[in-house]
Amino acid sequence: MCAVTVCVWVSPFITIRPMWIVCLSCWLRRGPQFPRNPLLLMTADSSPSMPLIVAIDGPAASGKSSVAELLAQHLGVPFLNSGAMYRAVALACQRASVDLDDPLAAGEVAAGLELDFDSSGALLVGGEIWDVGGEEVGELASRVAQHGPVRHAMVARQRILGRHHGCVAEGRDIGTVVFPEAPLKVFLMASPGVRAMRRAEQEGHPERASEYEQELRERDRRDRERSIAPLRPAAGALELNSDDLTLEQVVASILGAL
Known part of the structure; x- marks a missing residue:
């Protein structure tokens, strides 16, 4: 050898x-x-190929982030959370009193953000850790993510991070737009009811499962029907339904496909 x-x-x-x-x-x-x-x-002529990239797409609350983070640990590559990047754009717009429904204004904010991730996978904005969690920020991110200028800025940054260093990246258009050349593309699914129950338990409000399900169905509709980079499986993607699978079983299935 x-x-x-x-x-x-x-x-x-x-x-x-x-x-x-x-x-x-x-x-x-x-x-x-x-x-x-x-x-x-390295090929026989010593020409380096692209670092390892695994693209994971799927609807909101399907477990993409948890799966991608654990998979990245197994593979020893960075975890790229594209959803956190769009959340940062939404939060930055809100803090600057920028109209989230204005594509050009939101795009300017996105283009001006210095986004990166630290060794733990936490999002860095201008070198500082931002907390972009929460359902409210997620709803705001879904709005700005529909804008072409915002997506253009985010896709450019994601490609720089992934193509230079390799990664496990998760989002809505990773396999279809950001890294269509990724050697392994995954589309992670779960029924709206299961996703809502998981989100409710995660938030500590099991009584709000029905409310969360309605919100998720609306976000699914918005993501699938948007004109730019709609949510859909990439060509040749491994499609997994996690309704009856644990986190470890999903990761094992993906590792088995490598």
Whole structure:
């Protein structure tokens, strides 16, 4: 096996990790002692290919973030939470009293944000950690995410982060728009009722499950019907329904497809 272990820069998180570099023919003949998922493949002529990217799409509250974060830990690559980026845009617009329904104004805000993620996967805006959680911020993000100028700015930033360092990225258009060339694309689904129950339990308000279900159905409709990058499975995507699967089972299914 013509392979060596080296330390290389693999993420924007100031993290140095050991990495296998192999020729493609050896990778295809790999034995059980060899890592299943090297982060960087070198062909026989030593031309580097793109770092490992896994694209995970799906509707709101389908478990994308939890799955992507755990999968990224297994693979040793950064976790790119695109939803958090759109939430940051919405929050920045709100703080600046910018109309969230104004595409150009919201796009200017998006283009001016310095977005990154730290080693724990927390969103950094201008080098500072922002808390972008909560259902209200999610609803605001769904509004700004419909705007072409906002999506243009976010897609450009996501591509820079992912293509330079590799990642497990989750969102609504990762496999269809941001990284259509990703070697593995996943579309994670769950019924509105199951997603609503999970969200209600997560928020500590099980009595609001019906309310959450109505909100999720409306967000699904908005995401699927928008003119720019509508929510849909990417061509060739692995489609998984997590209604009856645990987080670990979903991640195991994705790892098995690599």
